[in-house]
Structure formats: C-alpha cells, structure tokens
Amino acid sequence: MRRRIVRTLTSVLLAGMMLFAAGCDFSTNSGKAAKWDQQAGTFSTKHEKNGDALKEKNELPGDGIITKAQMKTIAGRDGSYEFYSEDPDTGITYTWTYEGEKIQNPIEQKMKVRFPEEKTEKVKESANHATVGLGVALEKANLAAPAKLTLSLPEKLDADSVVLCKLVDKKPAKMCGVSIGTDTKEGKEITTLSFPVLEMGDTYYLVGGKTKADEVDEVASGEAVSNQADPGKASSGEKGTPAENSGSGQRAAKVTEDTSPGVGSTQGPEKTAKGSVDIRDRTAGNGKSDQSNKDDGNAGNAQKDRTEKTAHTCTISIDCLTISANSGKLNSSKKGFVPKNGWILSSKTVEYTPGETVYDVLYRVCRERGIQTEASYTPAYSSYYVEGIHQLYEFDVGDLSGWMYSVNGWFPNYGCSKYEVSDGDTIAWRYTCDLGRDVGDQYWENGQ
Amino acid sequence: MSGTRRRADAFSECHPAVNFFYFLIVLLVSMFLSHPVLLGISFFGGLCYSVRLRGRRQVVKFNLLFTLPAMVIVAFVNPAFNHYGVTFLFYLKTGPVTLEAMVYGVVLASMMFIAVLWFSCFNEVMTTDKFVYLFGRVIPALSLVLSMAFRFVPRFEAQLHVIRKGQKAIGRDVRNGNVLQKIRHGITILSIMITWALENAIGTSDSMRARGYGMKGRTAFSLFRFDARDGKVSAVLAALFSVCLIGFHKGVASAQYNPVIRIGGLPLSGQSLPVYAAWAGICFFPVLMGLWEDHTFRKLEAMGNRERHLPWYLTDGRAAS
Numbered sequence A: 001m002r003r004r005i006v007r008t009l010t011s012v013l014l015a016g017m018m019l020f021a022a023g024c025d026f027s028t029n030s031g032k033a034a035k036w037d038q039q040a041g042t043f044s045t046k047h048e049k050n051g052d053a054l055k056e057k058n059e060l061p062g063d064g065i066i067t068k069a070q071m072k073t074i075a076g077r078d079g080s081y082e083f084y085s086e087d088p089d090t091g092i093t094y095t096w097t098y099e100g101e102k103i104q105n106p107i108e109q110k111m112k113v114r115f116p117e118e119k120t121e122k123v124k125e126s127a128n129h130a131t132v133g134l135g136v137a138l139e140k141a142n143l144a145a146p147a148k149l150t151l152s153l154p155e156k157l158d159a160d161s162v163v164l165c166k167l168v169d170k171k172p173a174k175m176c177g178v179s180i181g182t183d184t185k186e187g188k189e190i191t192t193l194s195f196p197v198l199e200m201g202d203t204y205y206l207v208g209g210k211t212k213a214d215e216v217d218e219v220a221s222g223e224a225v226s227n228q229a230d231p232g233k234a235s236s237g238e239k240g241t242p243a244e245n246s247g248s249g250q251r252a253a254k255v256t257e258d259t260s261p262g263v264g265s266t267q268g269p270e271k272t273a274k275g276s277v278d279i280r281d282r283t284a285g286n287g288k289s290d291q292s293n294k295d296d297g298n299a300g301n302a303q304k305d306r307t308e309k310t311a312h313t314c315t316i317s318i319d320c321l322t323i324s325a326n327s328g329k330l331n332s333s334k335k336g337f338v339p340k341n342g343w344i345l346s347s348k349t350v351e352y353t354p355g356e357t358v359y360d361v362l363y364r365v366c367r368e369r370g371i372q373t374e375a376s377y378t379p380a381y382s383s384y385y386v387e388g389i390h391q392l393y394e395f396d397v398g399d400l401s402g403w404m405y406s407v408n409g410w411f412p413n414y415g416c417s418k419y420e421v422s423d424g425d426t427i428a429w430r431y432t433c434d435l436g437r438d439v440g441d442q443y444w445e446n447g448q
Numbered sequence B: 001m002s003g004t005r006r007r008a009d010a011f012s013e014c015h016p017a018v019n020f021f022y023f024l025i026v027l028l029v030s031m032f033l034s035h036p037v038l039l040g041i042s043f044f045g046g047l048c049y050s051v052r053l054r055g056r057r058q059v060v061k062f063n064l065l066f067t068l069p070a071m072v073i074v075a076f077v078n079p080a081f082n083h084y085g086v087t088f089l090f091y092l093k094t095g096p097v098t099l100e101a102m103v104y105g106v107v108l109a110s111m112m113f114i115a116v117l118w119f120s121c122f123n124e125v126m127t128t129d130k131f132v133y134l135f136g137r138v139i140p141a142l143s144l145v146l147s148m149a150f151r152f153v154p155r156f157e158a159q160l161h162v163i164r165k166g167q168k169a170i171g172r173d174v175r176n177g178n179v180l181q182k183i184r185h186g187i188t189i190l191s192i193m194i195t196w197a198l199e200n201a202i203g204t205s206d207s208m209r210a211r212g213y214g215m216k217g218r219t220a221f222s223l224f225r226f227d228a229r230d231g232k233v234s235a236v237l238a239a240l241f242s243v244c245l246i247g248f249h250k251g252v253a254s255a256q257y258n259p260v261i262r263i264g265g266l267p268l269s270g271q272s273l274p275v276y277a278a279w280a281g282i283c284f285f286p287v288l289m290g291l292w293e294d295h296t297f298r299k300l301e302a303m304g305n306r307e308r309h310l311p312w313y314l315t316d317g318r319a320a321s
Helices: A002-047 A068-072 A120-126 A213-225 A231-235 A241-259 A261-286 A299-311 A321-329 A332-337 A358-369 B016-032 B036-054 B056-081 B099-125 B128-135 B140-169 B179-210 B228-249 B272-308
Strands: A057-059 A080-086 A093-099 A132-138 A147-152 A161-168 A171-185 A188-197 A203-209 A313-319 A343-351 A373-378 A383-389 A402-407 A426-432 B088-092 B095-098
Touching: A120 A132, A120 A171, A120 A203, A132 A147, A171 A203, A313 A358, A321 A426, A343 A358, A358 A373, A358 A383, A358 A402, A358 A426, A373 B095, A383 A402, A383 A426, B016 B036, B016 B099, B016 B128, B016 B228, B016 B272, B036 B056, B036 B099, B036 B272, B056 B095, B056 B099, B095 B099, B128 B140, B140 B179, B228 B272
Parallel strands: A057 A080, A313 A426
Antiparallel strands: A080 A093, A093 A147, A132 A203, A147 A188, A161 A171, A161 A203, A171 A188, A313 A343, A373 A383, A402 A426, B088 B095
8 A cells, every 4th residue: 555655656756857847848948039039139239220240340439338239249259359439639549459259248338438637747746757647537337358458649659668557545556568559640650559458447547758769769660661570680679678579579470470371471461460469468468578589599499489388378376365354254164274375376377278268277277286176057157156265165254255267357257167268368266255346356346 | 553552652741842842952953963973862862762652663664765765865965066175085077076075965964864753753742732732822823834734744645545545446546547547547636635635724724713723711622731740851851951051062062074074072071971971861861761651660560460469361461570
C-alpha cells in the first residue's frame, strides 16, 4: 500500500516537474522574443530620421547627445567610431573616438564639451606658471566605453608637454599626459591635443608649457610633410618626448605594413597615419619611454621582438586597499585574510591567449598562484560575477562592499567575462567599500 | 504500528507548555549553533526519543529512505556552489571546491536531518489539542491554522487510502488501464484529494466558529494542570539550560566554517565538558524520564502483584523476575 502511495506521490512530483520545465521553456521563449524585439528595435531605428546607424565619422547633434539606440548600432563592432563637433565660441573642434568592440552595454552618451575660461588663469598660476591652460568641461554622464578626446585648436600651440589636470581641493592634480600633434587646416598649422577620457562630470584642465623649443618644429614638420620619413632619422632624435613619440609611431607604422603587405599598397598612407596615432596614444598612456635609442642598428628585429612580446600580455593586479580605512566594518572571521599592505596580487604582467576575457585571466592567474576565488554566472548579464577573492567576499566590509574591475583606468559597465583582453591592458581588481566611489568609479555619481 | 502496543510516554504527559518550550529550545539550539559536538548529542537524543515514540522500524525506514538521500544531496550541493575555504580539492569554472565547504555541507545536512528527527517527535508529543490549549486564547486564528497545517500530511495520507480504495472498487485506481488511463486516474484522485482538502479546511474552520472558538471564556476540550512533577521537570530543564547558556556565552559552542574551520570548546576541557554534559542531559531528558517511569511502574506493578498473590499467568509477564 505504502509503496503505491510513494509511487503516486512520485508521479505527482514528476507532473509538477514537467509543469515547471514547461514554464522554463516558456520563459526562454519569452527571452528569445525579447531579443527579437531588440533586433527589431535596432532595425526600426535604422529607418528613423534621427536614429540612423552610426557611421565611422559622425557629426554630433547640437546637444551632443548620442542615444542608447544609436550606440547600440556600433556596440561590439570592430573599428573605431568618431564623433566630432565644433565649439562655436572658441573655434575648437573636438573629436570623440570610441572603440566599437569595447561597447558591450550601450548607454546614452553626452558628448558636448564646453571650454570655460573662468578658472584657467588661476590654474595656470598654481601649476608653476604654465604658459598654456585650457579648461575642458565634460557632461555628467557615464561612458559606454573608454573614449579618446582629440581637440583641434584653431591655432598652433606654443608648448611641447601638456598634462591633463583636475582640481582637487582647488589645486590641480595630474591625471594623465596629453599627446600633442600638429595638423594643417586651410594651409595653417594647428595643434591637436588628445587624451583618454576615463571620467566625466567635471571641468578638467590642460596645462602645459615649453621645455625644448627647437625640436618641436623639426619633428612636427617632419611628420606633417611625410609619413614615410626614414626611421633612422626619427630615432636619431634626442630624448625629448615628441621625438620619441613620432619615432615609435613610424616604426609601428612600418610593422603594420609588414604584416599586411597586400592591403598596404593602395591605402598605405592612411593606414600608417592611423597606426601612428594608435601607438603614440598607448606609449603616452603607459608613460614608458621607448627603447628606440638603444637598438638603432637592428630596428627591424627589435620591432618584431616587441610585437611578439607585447602581443599576448596584459597586466593584472588585485588589491583591497580600501579595507584599511573601513576595518571597523570588516567581518571578524576575515581579519586574517587582509594583507598588511593591501595588495593581494601586486601588478603582474601575464600572458594570455587572444579571446580570453578579464574573468579568464583572473581565474587562471589566481589558480596558478593558489589564490582562492569565487564567482557565479549571472544569466541576466550573461557574465560571471566575482563574489570573492582571497576569502574576501562581497558584503564582508559593509553592505556597499564588493569586487570591481577596471581596465586601463575605466570601470566597464558590463561583466568581467564579456570584456575581451587586448594588448597591454592593465586590469585592476579592486575591493570597494562604497559601491565603487572609493576606487574611482563614477557610475552612481554620474548616473541618472 | 498496529501490532505494537502504544507505550505511554512520561514526557508526553507533562504540561503542554513544558513540552512546547522543550522542543523550542532543542530545535533552536540544534538549528542555530552548528557546533559538531552539540549536533552529535542532539542527533542521538533525537534518534533515541524518536525510536521510543514511533518504533525502531519506522524511524530507520523513514530516515534511510528520505532523510539520508536528501542529506547526501545537500552535502554535495554546498561545495559545488560555495568556494570559500583554504583547502582546495579540485577546480570548477566558478572557483575551487574546498574541504571547508564540503564539511559545512555535511554539517548543514545533518542539521536538517536532526531537525526532521526532532520534528517527528514534536508531532507525536505536541498533539493538536495541546497546541490549541496553549495558543487557542492568545492567537486563536493562527493556532488553528498551525494545528491544521501540522495535521495536514497525516490526514491527507489517511484520506488518500480511503479515496484510493473507493476508486479501486470501480476500477479506476492508478494501477488500472494503460499508461494514459493510469495518468488520468492519478489526476482524478489528485483532484478529489485537493477538493477534499480545501473543503475540509473550510469545514473545520466553520465548525470551530460554530462552537465559539476564540470567544471569551471558552475553555479547551483537553484540560491540563501544571502539577508538582511539571514544576520539577521545568526546574531541572531550566538548570541544565542555564549551564548551557553560560557555556554558549563563553564560546564553547562557537563554530566557524568559513573560511577556516574553527570549533570552540575542543579538545574537551573543564570548561566545555559540563556544558556538553548539560546539553546531553537536555537532549536525553525525555528518554531518561520515560525509562525511569517505566522502571518505577514495573517495580510498583511487581510489588502490587506480590502483595495480591496473583498467580503468574495473570501477571503481565513483564514483572516475572
């Protein structure tokens, strides 16, 4: 009798499970429907007047806003996309450059840039009487991807080193270096300044001056006249920063040509120009000096070595520096796992195979070094969520604590297993005790 | 169950308040202090009492069939989803599988197992009338709902027997016909059962209202008196529990599994031993009380038999020697 009851109960359970499974199936169907809707959405925006699919170069609308639907059209695509506009008051043309593949979670972008002049004199004064000062006000918004902002000034700037500053306690604090280039416009030489934008919502200042007057002209003209200037001449330049930059740019250009000789023949100049911009930006960002001066003789080999060496490496670091300031809130059972200096893994350069994501790199590095990690897959974001590293878990230091990651200084607005690592990326895993505010993420400040 | 004579249990005959608070304490301590020694003691106490109340066969069968598999599942599921701990065994895509998580899985599972054991005793001891007697006046609606919920599964099972016998008589049992018909008959029985359960619940509540349940001045059907024995039992339990509380306060019962296993009170010391002894006293109290009562009863019976000079074939055979 009892056995029969068990059997009945089992059949009831089975029926329930089947119903549940059917429910799941239904939900996946609805998921598909949602996706299809999305596609339909982008499809329809293509035909809208305002929401055209973005091209490689776009002129910004008057308010500088690129909508979410528009950003969606370039999300995950290869290539870089430019958005340009001219400030009517100062005549400065500014260009935003986005890497399409870095956009995984498209959001509305506010790209209007203003150039306020109220405080520039003060900033110039406090920055050791700099000769150049330019205020750049960016809108309060979150970035969909790390962008590069290039300013084409209406005249030639009398400076050879410019840095990006931000006012911290009314004093300018350096954020990063700015690469200087020259261009010709209507037969006039003009200066272009470009720098990576990692945060927004404030007025930033470009401060600069002149250190070595002679070289700038020479190198600038060299670059302006021909892209194919011979490498020997460029690398024989002195140690001044611009000379180095242009040197590396040309060498990199040569490498691109070498690797793809077929394509290079017709579009050679354009390609090299692009390559030079890329590399220059990277060297400026890393702040490393080039080795060009040392290996003049076998430049070709050196290039090859360098490309092979840097092709598959990235830098990763894991820290919990913020815990020391919040040690009162620390879960008592985790006290032994907070390193004294706050670094769980100090900056390490590791190799990776192309296609690996930030999560893959973290997992592999931690596994190799015996650092405990825990992550869970979140289907809603189709990404792994890192719950804990080295026994330090989310919520261990108060309700607002957990792990965040940044790549090259930008905190992506999507999960770590959706971010594909690229050459020379600097990945930083940081423990926050305040929803990212204490590690430099602006998501909650700049969000709606 | 039908064959064996139901034993009178001394602890079940205590005042419902004593019973209720006893189970409350034992369940709360077992469920919230995940200390292995306390859990072990609680397990053996619960097992002995459960065997005493429900018979050895049923307890073993139920536990082997339902609780043990569930326990194994929980013990293996925990380390698959939690990767805290410093002793790595092997790796999953989400992190390392650790010994600590596995141990905690076993502890968690045994906690569940022990709670089920004690609840089976609770169901035997705290009958519906006791529950309603205790809470009928304080929280009438809730206590009625709770007593109905506690009784739901056994009553559902009993009713299922009745319905299935009826269906079988007209050839519509779940064993009749082909697969499709079997399913159809099963669904019919399920539908009958659910209808009966819903209707029965409404019937019960209507009937209770008709009898003035929850009104002022209404007394319970069963009357219990808090007598001298209840007083003594409460005093002993309270004394034992206060020893335990002092020990818990001193960290004898502290247990940590994440990220490192740290068990308080081990190895046994002058501080921890009395606490564990007191806890064992609490957990084995109902069994010991029952045994002592059985012993006293047998002694009295034998004495009575001797005094009345009954021939051996009229005595129960129990007090022969």
